[in-house]
Amino acid sequence: ETTKRLERQDSLIGDAEKVSNIKGHGSEGNWTQVLHLAFQSIGIIYGDVGTSPLYCYSSTFPNGVKDKDDILGVLSLILYTLILLPMIKYVFIVLYADDNGDGGTFALYSLISRYSKIRLIPNQQAEDSMVSNYSIESPSLSLKRAQWLKEKLESSKAAKIGLFTITILGTSMVMGDGTLTPAISVLSAVSGIKEKVPSLTETQIVWISVPILFMLFSVQRFGTDKVGYSFAPIISVWFVLIAGIGIYNIVVYEITILRAFNPMHILYYFGRNGKEAWISLGGAILCVTGTEGMYADLGHFNITAIQISFNGVLFPSVALCYMGQAAYLRKFPENVADTFYRSLPAPMFWPTFTVAILSAIIASQAMLSGAFAILSKALSLGCFPRVRVIHTSKHHQGQVYIPEVNFLMGLASVIITITFRTTTEIGNAYGICVVTVFSITTHLMTIVMLLVWKKNIIFILLFYVVFSSIEWIYLSSILSKFIQGGYLPFCFALVLMALMVTWHYVHVMKYWYELDHIVPIDEVTALLEKHNVQRIPGVGILYSELVQGIPPVFLRLVEKIPSVHSIFLFMSIKHLPIPHVAPVERFVFRQVGPREHRMFRCVARYGYSDGVEDSGQFARFLAERLKMFIEDENAFAVEKPENEDTDSPSGVSEGQTKPRKRSS
Numbered sequence: 001e002t003t004k005r006l007e008r009q010d011s012l013i014g015d016a017e018k019v020s021n022i023k024g025h026g027s028e029g030n031w032t033q034v035l036h037l038a039f040q041s042i043g044i045i046y047g048d049v050g051t052s053p054l055y056c057y058s059s060t061f062p063n064g065v066k067d068k069d070d071i072l073g074v075l076s077l078i079l080y081t082l083i084l085l086p087m088i089k090y091v092f093i094v095l096y097a098d099d100n101g102d103g104g105t106f107a108l109y110s111l112i113s114r115y116s117k118i119r120l121i122p123n124q125q126a127e128d129s130m131v132s133n134y135s136i137e138s139p140s141l142s143l144k145r146a147q148w149l150k151e152k153l154e155s156s157k158a159a160k161i162g163l164f165t166i167t168i169l170g171t172s173m174v175m176g177d178g179t180l181t182p183a184i185s186v187l188s189a190v191s192g193i194k195e196k197v198p199s200l201t202e203t204q205i206v207w208i209s210v211p212i213l214f215m216l217f218s219v220q221r222f223g224t225d226k227v228g229y230s231f232a233p234i235i236s237v238w239f240v241l242i243a244g245i246g247i248y249n250i251v252v253y254e255i256t257i258l259r260a261f262n263p264m265h266i267l268y269y270f271g272r273n274g275k276e277a278w279i280s281l282g283g284a285i286l287c288v289t290g291t292e293g294m295y296a297d298l299g300h301f302n303i304t305a306i307q308i309s310f311n312g313v314l315f316p317s318v319a320l321c322y323m324g325q326a327a328y329l330r331k332f333p334e335n336v337a338d339t340f341y342r343s344l345p346a347p348m349f350w351p352t353f354t355v356a357i358l359s360a361i362i363a364s365q366a367m368l369s370g371a372f373a374i375l376s377k378a379l380s381l382g383c384f385p386r387v388r389v390i391h392t393s394k395h396h397q398g399q400v401y402i403p404e405v406n407f408l409m410g411l412a413s414v415i416i417t418i419t420f421r422t423t424t425e426i427g428n429a430y431g432i433c434v435v436t437v438f439s440i441t442t443h444l445m446t447i448v449m450l451l452v453w454k455k456n457i458i459f460i461l462l463f464y465v466v467f468s469s470i471e472w473i474y475l476s477s478i479l480s481k482f483i484q485g486g487y488l489p490f491c492f493a494l495v496l497m498a499l500m501v502t503w504h505y506v507h508v509m510k511y512w513y514e515l516d517h518i519v520p521i522d523e524v525t526a527l528l529e530k531h532n533v534q535r536i537p538g539v540g541i542l543y544s545e546l547v548q549g550i551p552p553v554f555l556r557l558v559e560k561i562p563s564v565h566s567i568f569l570f571m572s573i574k575h576l577p578i579p580h581v582a583p584v585e586r587f588v589f590r591q592v593g594p595r596e597h598r599m600f601r602c603v604a605r606y607g608y609s610d611g612v613e614d615s616g617q618f619a620r621f622l623a624e625r626l627k628m629f630i631e632d633e634n635a636f637a638v639e640k641p642e643n644e645d646t647d648s649p650s651g652v653s654e655g656q657t658k659p660r661k662r663s664s
Contacts, residue, residue, distance in 0.1 A: 037305035038312075042239070043232030044369055045297050045306065046314045047362035048181055048290025049086065050239060053321045054188040054356065057329065057339040059283030059427045065333035066273075073269020074280070075260040075326040078287045079319060081470075085438065086291040089467055091310050094295055094441060095303045097448050099377075103298030104370065105170030105437070106377040108444040109163065115452050116150045118160045119381070142454040149450050163444075168383065168500045170440035171374050172493035174292060177433040178371040179409050179492070181290065182361075183417045184426045186212050189360035191423070192341040192353050206421050210414055216361045217410030220368060220401055221390075231362045238359040239317035241352055246317075246324030249343055253327040260326065281477035285431050287322070292437045296370025371409065376400045382507040383500050416488070425485030431478040433489045439471045511545070518549035521593045527555065528597060532562045539623070540565030544572060548601075550592065567626070568599045573606065581605045583621060589629040600626065 060074055099107035099114075113119045153159050186209045193208075194200050250257055259265070270277045294306055328343035329335070335342040344352055378384040390401045420426050446464045449455045478486060527533060544551040550570065558564060570592065585605065592599040602622070 034302065034304050034308070037301045038308040039232050041297075041301045041305055041309045042313055043235050043362060044300060045294050046239075046290070046309065047231070047235050047359055048185070048293060049288065049314060050235060050242070050318060051185050051189070051356070051359050051362075052287050052289050053242060053318065053325060054192075054340050054360070055184065055423050055427065056283065056287045056322070057325060058337050059286050059424070060280045061336045062283070062424065065329065065336050068330050068333055069265075070269055070273065071326050071329045071333065072257070072260050073265045073272075073277075074284060075257065075322060076263060076265040077269065077281075077284050078322050079260060080263055080266065081284060081288055082315065082319065084467075084470060085288050086294065087310065087315060089442075090291055090294055091307055093463070094445055095298060095306060097445060097452075098298055098303070101299055101302070102373065102377055103294075104174065104292075104296040104374040104377060105167050105440055105444065106374050106381065106383070107298075108441070108448060109167040110377065110381060111452060112153075112163070112444070112447055115146075116153045118153050118163055140454075142456070145457070146451050146454050149447070153451075163447075164504075165497075166440050166443065168378075168497050168504075169493060170437050170444075171378060171500070172496040173433045173437045173440075173489060174296060174374055175371050175409070175496055176489040176492040177289075177292065177430070177437065178368050179412045180416065180426055180430045180433060180489070181368075182213050182216055182410075182413045183209075183420070184423050184430055185360040186216070186357075187417060187423050187426070189353075189356045192338070192356060195338065195341045195349065202421055206418060209417055212357070212361060213410065213414050213417060217368075217406055217413070220406045221403065231358075234355065234358045235362050236313070238355050238362075239313055241348075241355055242321035243317040245344060245348065245352070246320030246322070248345060249324030249328045250320070253324075253331050255327075257323050257327040257330065260323065278473075278477050279480060281474050282428065282431050282481055285435060285474045285478065286427060287318075289430060289434050292434070292441070293370045295441070296374050299373045300369055368406070368409065372400050372402050372405065375402060375405055378500065382511075383504045385499070385503055412492075420485065428478065428481040428485035429488035431481075432475075432486050435471055435475045435478060436489070439468065439475060442467045442471060514544070514546055514551050515549070517552035518546070519552060519555050521550070523555070524550060524593060524599075525597070527558055528564065530562075533558060534563040535566045536563050538565045538567075539626075540568045541571050542569070544570055546570075546572070566598060568597075569622075569626070570599075570601045572601075572603045574603050584625075586621060587625040589626065591633060595633070600629070602626070 056078065057074070061070075065071060095103065097103075097108060097111060099111040102110075153163075187205070190205050190209050190212070194205070273280075294310070298306070325339045325343050329339060332342070340356075341349070341353070372389075375384055375387075376389050379386065379389060387402055387404045390403070416426065442464065446460060449460045449463065528535075542551070542554060542557070544553075554570075588603045588605065590601040592601050604622075
């Protein structure tokens with residue numbers, strides 16, 4: 001079977017991207033804006049990582065501490081996990097792999113698709129093919145390697161399907177992460193009240209948690225901007241508290257706990273405990289929960305803002321907290337099941353408990369914001385059912401909210417809390433989500449380094465070997481707890497992946513059908529010349545997702561209603577990654593077929609903060625701009641000699657495009 005494909009890339013696709021004063025939402029801006037975003041990011045991104053001390057030690061030692069030196073080994077493991085994965089891998093490497101300022105697994109997939117035609121539908125834009133044109137670069141070994149990889153990816157259907165599959169798996173796991181984060185964070189924080197009210201039962205704690213979860217998901221509609229400013233002061237207080245309490249515990253209980261920075265204690269820990277130490281990795285990895293949120297939320301902020309807030313606030317505070325807890329446990333190892341609250345100085349319990357509850361609510365914000373951002377990207381790639389995406393900020397494109405998804409994730413989080421009731425099994429499921437996303441990001445990043453960045457092969461191998469090894473060791477440990485709750489994210493991912501695959505398959509089939517059945521201009525000419533087809537006064541509009549060619553539905557329309565308006569438009573709508581498009585730049589036109597047909601292609605462009613005009617205003621704008629285009633075209637036709645051929649966009653007619661065969 002063969003399908004037709006257009007031979008020439010119409011300049012309309014590229015021109016539809018061009019408006020004045022474009023500046024991507026990932027741009028750095030001035031330092032005032034960067035610091036403003038850095039402060040916001042504290043309340044949005046780091047709540048999850050910042051509240052992991054509530055449950056990390058208890059998850060790592062579910063059966064108690066057998067040797068006090070094991071605490072030193074686990075602390076060293078936690079510190080170096082924080083340094084290697086969130087700090088080195090994400091903050092200093094992965095964040096730079098943004099797609100027009102957006103982050104997340106779909107952003108990596110989209111970035112790769114700009115440099116290699118790996119997408120399952122042939123709708124790459126003109127600027128995509130231009131950046132894939134390696135011939136403009138000077139020959140080098142890295143360039144040859146990138147060209148070889150590009151050819152392999154483009155020629156292998158299995159590679160295309162494989163990349164798409166791991167991308168939607170990563171997206172599904174992020175969604176699972178966003179569902180589990182509220183459950184485990186809120187349950188862990190609320191459980192602390194048993195220290196002062198021992199008579200509370202497990203069921204009562206669960207039902208205290210449910211209304212808190214309901215409140216958390218209810219405030220999402222106010223948007224990242226408002227939620228971030230509301231939560232940032234609270235989470236800032238939380239970081240000051242846990243850092244101060246950590247310093248207090250280090251000074252009071254054991255200042256020599258700082259020797260945990262010697263990584264040899266990790267080896268000693270594994271030497272003493274063997275298989276049990278390997279199993280405990282499933283609890284230790286919870287110290288980096290929410291790390292993927294930093295990357296997924298990149299569209300809400302920018303790289304510099306995240307680097308400042310992570311290295312200046314998050315890491316010092318959390319590291320001090322873990323060291324303080326370890327110093328306390330060296331004196332009181334029997335309290336490992338409730339380390340955080342037991343290690344608090346008595347006068348600090350109620351203030352810390354109150355802030356902990358608020359911080360647990362905030363902890364969910366990172367993954368929820370990230371889930372909204374990733375799904376927004378999935379929508380633009382035709383991989384998710386069309387739902388309403390609300391842009392909650394006029395200044396930052398990536399700050400979005402999806403009401404339907406928020407409701408379903410909130411419902412799922414409440415059901416999980418009521419069903420599992422404790423943090424142990426939720427933690428097992430949580431860890432699988434976290435490490436699976438880490439691993440997928442590592443593999444996609446390796447392709448980006450080879451294909452897009454063209455880095456030295458030694459650097460690429462070092463990145464892949466170091467991080468994939470760490471992640472596979474952690475993943476192997478967590479998978480041993482598959483039956484104890486670990487199955488949950490896989491069930492969640494299977495359902496979401498089935499939805500995304502089905503939707504994308506139908507989207508691809510629909511697109512290819514329209515592309516394969518594009519109506520040749522000769523056929524349109526013959527149809528219009530028939531006596532039974534009348535040209536009636538007025539302007540007709542037919543919407544189509546195809547930016548090139550005449551869609552097959554046009555022939556059927558004319559066959560059913562044998563009349564065509566005297567001026568006919570094939571209309572498409574394009575959303576650009578900028579806040580506003582000026583009304584004078586709203587429409588881009590091209591002529592379709594011979595000039596006497598009076599048929600045109602039109603693309604209407606909108607920024608993410610632009611509202612669609614009412615029908616009357618839209619019609620007036622459209623008529624005005626179309627009139628100007630026709631006048632310019634007529635003037636151009638008069639000035640141009642009849643035998644002159646030109647590549648000027650204004651002189652291009654879609655009727656000049658010739659189809660060719662493409663093997664499917």
